[in-house]
Amino acid sequence: MEKKTLFINGIQRTVIVDPETTLANLIRKQQGLTGTKVGCGKAECGACSVILNGKVVRSCVTKMKRVADESEIITIEGVGTQEDLHPLQLAWMVNGAAQCGFCTPGFIVSSKALLEENINPTREEVRAWFQKHRNVCRCTGYIPLVDAVMDAAKLMRGEIKKEDLWFQLKEGASIMGSNMVRPSALAKVTGTWDFGADLGLKLPENTLHIKLVQAQVSHANIISVDTTEAEKMEGVFKVITAKDVPGTNRINGLAFPTNLGDGLERPILNDKKIFQFGDAIAMVLADTPEQAEAAAAKVVVEIEELLPYMSAPAAMAEDAIEIHPGTPNIYFTTNIVKGDDPAPLLEKLPNVIEDDFYVGRQPHLPLEPDVGFAYFDEDDNLMVHSKSIALHFHQLMTAEAIGVDPTKYFIVQNPTGGTFGYKFSPTIEGLLGVAALVTKRPVYLEFNMFQQITYTGKRSPFFMNVKIGADENGILQAMETDWSCDHGPYCEFGDLVTTRGSQFIGAGYNIPNIRGEGRTVATNHAWGSAFRGYGSPQSLFASETLVDMLADQMGEDPLEFRYKNVYRKGDTTPNGCEPDVIALPQAIDKIRPLYQDAKAKAEALNAEGGDIKHGVGISLNIYGCGLDGPDSAEMWIELTPEGVTVGDSWEDHGQGADMGTLTFAHETLKPLGIKPEQIKLVMNNMKLTPNSGPAGGSRSNVLVGNAIKVGCENLLAAMKKADGTFRTYDEMVAEGLPLRYDGVWTAPCTAPSVETSQGNPFPVYMYGVLLSEVSVDTTNGKTHVDKLTLVSDCGTITNKLVLEGQLWGGLTQGIGLALSEDFEDLKKHTSLTGCGIPQIKDVPDEIVLIHQETPRPLGPFGAAGAGEMPLSAPHASICNAIFNACGVRIKHLPAYPEKVLEGLEALK
Numbered sequence: 034m035e036k037k038t039l040f041i042n043g044i045q046r047t048v049i050v051d052p053e054t055t056l057a058n059l060i061r062k063q064q065g066l067t068g069t070k071v072g073c074g075k076a077e078c079g080a081c082s083v084i085l086n087g088k089v090v091r092s093c094v095t096k097m098k099r100v101a102d103e104s105e106i107i108t109i110e111g112v113g114t115q116e117d118l119h120p121l122q123l124a125w126m127v128n129g130a131a132q133c134g135f136c137t138p139g140f141i142v143s144s145k146a147l148l149e150e151n152i153n154p155t156r157e158e159v160r161a162w163f164q165k166h167r168n169v170c171r172c173t174g175y176i177p178l179v180d181a182v183m184d185a186a187k188l189m190r191g192e193i194k195k196e197d198l199w200f201q202l203k204e205g206a207s208i209m210g211s212n213m214v215r216p217s218a219l220a221k222v223t224g225t226w227d228f229g230a231d232l233g234l235k236l237p238e239n240t241l242h243i244k245l246v247q248a249q250v251s252h253a254n255i256i257s258v259d260t261t262e263a264e265k266m267e268g269v270f271k272v273i274t275a276k277d278v279p280g281t282n283r284i285n286g287l288a289f290p291t292n293l294g295d296g297l298e299r300p301i302l303n304d305k306k307i308f309q310f311g312d313a314i315a316m317v318l319a320d321t322p323e324q325a326e327a328a329a330a331k332v333v334v335e336i337e338e339l340l341p342y343m344s345a346p347a348a349m350a351e352d353a354i355e356i357h358p359g360t361p362n363i364y365f366t367t368n369i370v371k372g373d374d375p376a377p378l379l380e381k382l383p384n385v386i387e388d389d390f391y392v393g394r395q396p397h398l399p400l401e402p403d404v405g406f407a408y409f410d411e412d413d414n415l416m417v418h419s420k421s422i423a424l425h426f427h428q429l430m431t432a433e434a435i436g437v438d439p440t441k442y443f444i445v446q447n448p449t450g451g452t453f454g455y456k457f458s459p460t461i462e463g464l465l466g467v468a469a470l471v472t473k474r475p476v477y478l479e480f481n482m483f484q485q486i487t488y489t490g491k492r493s494p495f496f497m498n499v500k501i502g503a504d505e506n507g508i509l510q511a512m513e514t515d516w517s518c519d520h521g522p523y524c525e526f527g528d529l530v531t532t533r534g535s536q537f538i539g540a541g542y543n544i545p546n547i548r549g550e551g552r553t554v555a556t557n558h559a560w561g562s563a564f565r566g567y568g569s570p571q572s573l574f575a576s577e578t579l580v581d582m583l584a585d586q587m588g589e590d591p592l593e594f595r596y597k598n599v600y601r602k603g604d605t606t607p608n609g610c611e612p613d614v615i616a617l618p619q620a621i622d623k624i625r626p627l628y629q630d631a632k633a634k635a636e637a638l639n640a641e642g643g644d645i646k647h648g649v650g651i652s653l654n655i656y657g658c659g660l661d662g663p664d665s666a667e668m669w670i671e672l673t674p675e676g677v678t679v680g681d682s683w684e685d686h687g688q689g690a691d692m693g694t695l696t697f698a699h700e701t702l703k704p705l706g707i708k709p710e711q712i713k714l715v716m717n718n719m720k721l722t723p724n725s726g727p728a729g730g731s732r733s734n735v736l737v738g739n740a741i742k743v744g745c746e747n748l749l750a751a752m753k754k755a756d757g758t759f760r761t762y763d764e765m766v767a768e769g770l771p772l773r774y775d776g777v778w779t780a781p782c783t784a785p786s787v788e789t790s791q792g793n794p795f796p797v798y799m800y801g802v803l804l805s806e807v808s809v810d811t812t813n814g815k816t817h818v819d820k821l822t823l824v825s826d827c828g829t830i831t832n833k834l835v836l837e838g839q840l841w842g843g844l845t846q847g848i849g850l851a852l853s854e855d856f857e858d859l860k861k862h863t864s865l866t867g868c869g870i871p872q873i874k875d876v877p878d879e880i881v882l883i884h885q886e887t888p889r890p891l892g893p894f895g896a897a898g899a900g901e902m903p904l905s906a907p908h909a910s911i912c913n914a915i916f917n918a919c920g921v922r923i924k925h926l927p928a929y930p931e932k933v934l935e936g937l938e939a940l941k
C-alpha cells in the first residue's frame with residue numbers, strides 16, 4: 034500500500050492505495066465518486082476519462098503507482114453541479130447529447146481539458162480531440178457532442194448567454210415536437226445518474242459478489258463439474274451449479290406454436306451440454322469480486338468436446354448432429370404467399386435479377402457491460418434489478434426457471450447505458466434470481482466488456498437468395514425469396530425474427546406476386562437476440578441492393594427506379610396490407626435535388642482522376658412499429674395535489690422514454706393547463722408500474738404513447754364538470770371520485786400466418802430515404818462515408834432533440850454494419866475496437882436530417898416510432914455508393930477493405 038496526498042476536485046485527500054490498482058478504482062470504489070464510468074476497462078472508450086494534472090487520462094488503465102503524490106485530479110463531480118452547471122454540461126443538455134448518458138461524464142471531462150487549451154476550437158479540432166482521447170459514443174453519432182462543445186465554447190467566450198441556449202417553454206404552449214430537454218439529462222451530465230455498477234457499489238455490506246465459470250468452447254457434452262477446491266477458497270459463500278437451481282433451470286423462449294422446439298432449451302446454468310462459447314456453468318458467490326474470481330478459476334469442468342456448427346449452412350448439413358437432441362437444427366419455417374406464383378412470370382419478364390446476400394452477427398457494443406443485482410425486499414419479494422428492456426416478458430420467461438412464485442418476483446430496470454436490443458432477451462436475470470434465492474442474501478453480478486461481447490446475444494445473420502423481376506417499363510412484378518436465419522443455440526424470438534424476412538425483403542415497393550420460404554437454424558455461435566432493426570437490416574440489405582442492381586442492369590437511375598415502384602395509394606406491402614400512409618414518393622421528391630447535386634459532385638471529383646473514387650448511393654429505410662398483431666400497452670395516471678403522477682414500464686435504453694412519457698401526458702392534459710414540472714414520472718419498476726410491453730420493435734412511442742393518451746383522457750373525463758370546466762384535486766376528493774385511472778391501448782392488427790405471411794402486423798410504419806456519399810481508396814480498398822442525408826418520416830415529432838439523436842445514432846450504427854462491425858472470430862472480435870465500433874473519425878460530421886411529418890392515423894397525435902428506421906438500410910445505401918464509386922458490389926457484409934480490393938481485382 035502507498036499513502037498519497039491527492040487534490041481531488043480541489044479538495045485535499047489522503048489516500049491509502051494499492052499501487053497496482055487503477056485510478057478508476059480509487060475514484061469510484063475508495064472515493065465513492067461514481068460519476069466516472071468504466072466501460073471497456075481497456076483504454077478503448079474514454080468513459081473513464083478524468084483530468085490528471087491538466088491532462089486527460091483514461092483512469093481505467095492508469096495505475097496508482099503512476100499517479101504522483103500531490104497530483105490534481107478533476108472528475109465530472111468537479112466540473113459542475115446540478116445547482117452550478119459548467120457551460121459544457123448545459124450545452125450537453127440542450128443539444129440532447131446525453132442519450133443513455135454512459136459516455137457523457139468522460140466526454141464532458143475530456144472537452145473541459147480541450148477548452149482549457151483552446152477556447153475557440155473548430156469542429157475539426159473538436160473531432161480530432163475526441164479521436165485522440167478515444168472518446169467513443171454508441172448512441173449519438175457524435176454530431177450533437179461536437180455541437181455541444183461548440184456551444185459551450187461560445188458561452189465561455191461570452192458570445193452567447195445561457196438564456197440563449199436554454200429551451201424556454203411559453204405559457205400554455207405544447208412541448209410536442211419541441212427541443213425541451215429530457216428529464217434525466219441533468220443527472221446524466223453531472224454524473225449523478227447511477228447505472229447498475231454505480232448502484233452495485235452502494236449495496237449493503239452483506240452483498241455477495243458473483244463470478245461465473247464459463248465455457249471456453251462452443252459445443253461439448255458436460256461430463257462433470259467439480260467445485261470442491263473452489264468451495265474451500267477464502268471468502269467463498271457458495272458455488273452454485275445446475276443441480277442447485279430451485280426451478281426448472283430452463284428459460285422459457287416463448288416459442289411459436291409451430292416451432293419444432295419447445296422453447297425450453299436455454300438453461301440458466303448449463304447442465305448436460307455447452308451450446309456456445311461463454312455459456313455459464315457455475316456461479317461462485319463470495320464476499321469480494323476478487324475472491325469470487327479466484328475461486329471460479331478452481332472449478333473443474335470436465336467436457337467431451339463436440340464439433341461446433343458456427344453458421345447456418347454448417348448446422349444444416351446432412352451429417353450435422355442435433356445441437357439440442359430431439360429438436361432438428363432447422364426448427365422453424367415460415368412462408369410468404371402473395372398473389373400469383375412468381376416463377377412463370379420470372380421466366381417471361383424482360384428484366385430479372387437474382388443474387389445471394391449475407392448480413393452477419395453484428396455486435397451491439399453498448400458502452401455499459403451487462404450488470405445487475407437481486408435481493409428480497411421487505412415483503413419477501415424477489416427483486417431483480419437489471420438492464421432489462423422487457424420487464425414483464427423477462428419475469429414470465431425466468432420465474433419457473435429460477436423456481437420463484439411469479440407473484441412474488443419483480444424486475445426493475447436500472448438506469449441503462451444502452452442495449453440496442455440485446456436486452457430484449459433475458460441475460461443475467463436468471464443467474465441473479467437463482468443466486469438470491471439460494472443464498473437469501475443480496476447478490477451482485479457485473480460483466481466485463483469481454484463477457485458482454487462474448488456472452489450476450491447478437492444480431493442473427495441471414496443468408497438470403499432473392500430474385501426479382503420487372504416488366505418492360507421497369508415496374509416490379511414478381512419476387513422469389515429464400516432465407517436462413519442463424520439464431521445461435523437458443524430459440525427465443527428466433528421464429529419472430531425469421532418472419533421479418535417475409536415482412537421486409539422487398540418492403541417499400543408494390544410487388545404483387547411473391548413466394549418465399551425462411552427458416553430458423555440452431556448453431557453454436559452466439560445466440561440471436563434482438564438488435565435495432567430486428568431482421569429489417571438483413572432483409573432490406575438484400576432487396577435494396579438487388580433493386581439497385583436491377584436498375585443498373587436496365588440502365589435506369591436507381592433513385593428514379595425506386596420512385597416508380599414505391600408504395601402509392603392502393604398498393605400493398607409484402608404482407609398484403611395497405612401501408613399506413615403514403616410517404617415515400619414525397620420523401621424521394623425531397624431528396625432528388627440533393628441526390629443530383631451529390632452525383633454531379635462525385636462525377637466532377639472522379640473526373641479529376643486519382644486513386645480515390647467518389648460515389649453516391651440510395652436506400653429506402655423502413656420498419657414497423659409494434660410486435661406483430663394485437664400488441665398492447667398499459668399505464669396509469671393519478672391526480673395529486675401537485676399535479677399528476679404517471680406510471681408506465683416504457684423501458685429506457687437511453688432512447689428517451691422519460692421524454693416520451695412526459696410529452697404525451699403533457700399534450701393530452703393540456704386542457705388542465707398543467708406544467709411539465711407538475712408531471713411526476715414513475716417508471717420501469719414492475720412492482721409499481723404496469724405492463725407497457727418491451728421497449729423493442731420501435732413500438733413504445735406508438736403503443737405506450739397511445740396508452741398514455743387514453744389514460745390521460747380517462748382522467749380528464751372524470752375531472753370534467755357539466756359546464757365543461759375541470760374539477761380540482763380538492764373537488765375530486767370531496768366528491769369521492771377516484772384519483773387514479775388506467776390507460777390501455779391495443780393495436781387493431783392481425784399477426785400474419787406462417788403459411789402465407791399475409792396479414793396486417795403493424796399499426797404504423799416508419800419511412801426514410803437515405804442518400805450516402807462515400808469515397809473509396811482504390812489502393813487499399815478503404816471506404817469512408819463522407820456525408821449522409823436522410824429524409825425521415827416518423828410521423829409527428831414527439832421531441833426533436835430525441836428524434837434527431839435517434840436518427841444520427843442509428844445511421845452511425847449503419848456505418849458500422851456496412852464497413853466494420855462483426856462478431857464472427859472468437860479470438861479477434863472480443864473488444865470494442867476488435868468488433869469494429871465506429872470512432873468519431875469513421876463518422877462524417879455532415880449527417881443532414883430532413884424531417885417529413887406525415888401524421889399517422891393510428892399514432893398518438895400522429896406520431897410513429899423512430900428507433901429502428903435509421904438502422905434498417907443505411908448499409909445498403911453505403912454499399913450502393915461503393916458500387917457507384919468503383920464498380921464493386923458488396924453482397925456479404927461488412928465491406929472490409931480486402932473485400933473491396935478483391936472486387937477491384939476481379940473487375941480488372
Ligand code: MCN
Pocket residue numbers: 132133172451452453454564565566686687688689690692693727728729730731732733734735827828829830831832833835836839842896897898899900901
Ligand atoms: N420519438 C420521437 N418522435 C417520433 C418518434 C419517436 O421523439 N416521431 C422518440 C420516442 O419518444 C422515443 C424514441 O424516439 O424516445 C424512440 O421511440 P420508439 O421508436 O418508439 O422506440 P422505443 O422507445 O420503443 O425504444 C426502442 C428502440 C429500439 S427497438 C432500440 S433497439 C433502440 C432504440 O430505440 N435502442 C437504443 N434507440 C436506442 N437509443 C439509445 N440511445 N440506446 C439504445 O440502446
Ligand code: FES
Pocket residue numbers: 070071072073074075076077078079080081082091092093094
Ligand atoms: Fe476506460 Fe473504456 S477507456 S473504461
Ligand code: FES
Pocket residue numbers: 130131132133134135136137169170171172173400450451687
Ligand atoms: Fe454516448 Fe450512450 S450517450 S454511449
